[in-house]
Amino acid sequence: MNTMHGEADVPDPATKPLLHPTDIPEAQSLNLGGWWFGRLASVPVTVAFGAVVWLISGSPLTAIIAPAATFTIAMVSGRWFIARAWKFTPRQRRSREGARPPRLAAAALDALALVVAATAFTIATMTHPTPAGVVAFAIGAAAAVALLQLIELATMLVRGRDEGAILRRVIMLTGVVAAMVVAAALGIIRGWDPGLLWAALFGAGMPASLGAITVLLAHSIRRVLAGRRRHPQHEKETQP
Known part of the structure; x- marks a missing residue:
């Protein structure tokens, strides 16, 4: 039987003691948004973006500024989404393994x-x-x-x-x-x-x-x- 945590319907501790946002319907969309922003803020994607910008513009400066701005925005946005998703999980039952x-x-x-x-x-x-x-x-x-x-x-x-x-x-x-x-x-x-x-x-x-x-x-x-x-x-x- 599920239990309520705030506005979320979480699995019963007897059947699933540890939880990740992917286990809670109310948190899944927030977690997914954070995941995509996290991909934009990953080092390989940032480097790839910079390389593509350099290829198109021919300007090394632009190739640094554009990815740096994208990385910063994506990192801040991703952390905001992930933090909101984790609020649906009881603190003592959180598992970092998604x-x-x-x-x-x-x-x-x-x-x-x-x-x-x-x-x-x-x-x-x-x-x-x-x-x-x-x-x-x-x-x-x-x-x-x-x-x-x-x-x-x-x-x-x-x-x-x-x-x-x-x-x-x-x-x-x-x-x-x-x-x-x-x-x-x-x-x-x-x-x-x-x-x-x-x-x-x-x-x-x-x-x-x-x-x-x-x-x-x-x-x-x-x-x-x-x-x-x-x-x-x-x-x-x-x-x-």
Whole structure:
């Protein structure tokens, strides 16, 4: 038998103790709106948008401003929708693990966005004057992203994470590899020096190394901040 929480009809705790907004009809539309705004605010989609804008406008400045504005609006809107959706769930029964299909769809869209970004970036470098160092930086960064995805997938397999999390990582890794293959193929067809690709992949050359280092540093900072958010109480207890 269902029970009422505010204006929502929630499943009985005996049959479903933990709840996600996808489990509550009144919260589903809000959660879906937040999900779509979250896709617009994801890093791969933002990068893809910027690459497409650069390809169309030919202006690197526009390619930065337009995605940045879209990212900010989408992030704020998405958090508003998600916060409203969570209000329909009792606090003590909340589960952060949502339904698998939307999470897999999010990974698939992010992977597709990586391929779009790589394609648009490669075509833009062919149609607009672009220093070789910028191309090497981008390739080095992409190689670092692929390496990180591979390491995280291996870590999940070793630790025995759930199949959904592993599948999402496989989807993202597939998108990264596909994006690199598409960019390399287009570049070679249009006359890129193959030596530039090999140099970037193996870390030779300052621009390629800087691209890889930038991604690794950003990833490390993100992991540290995520760890601090997960263990705020522990940090307070260990402070002198």
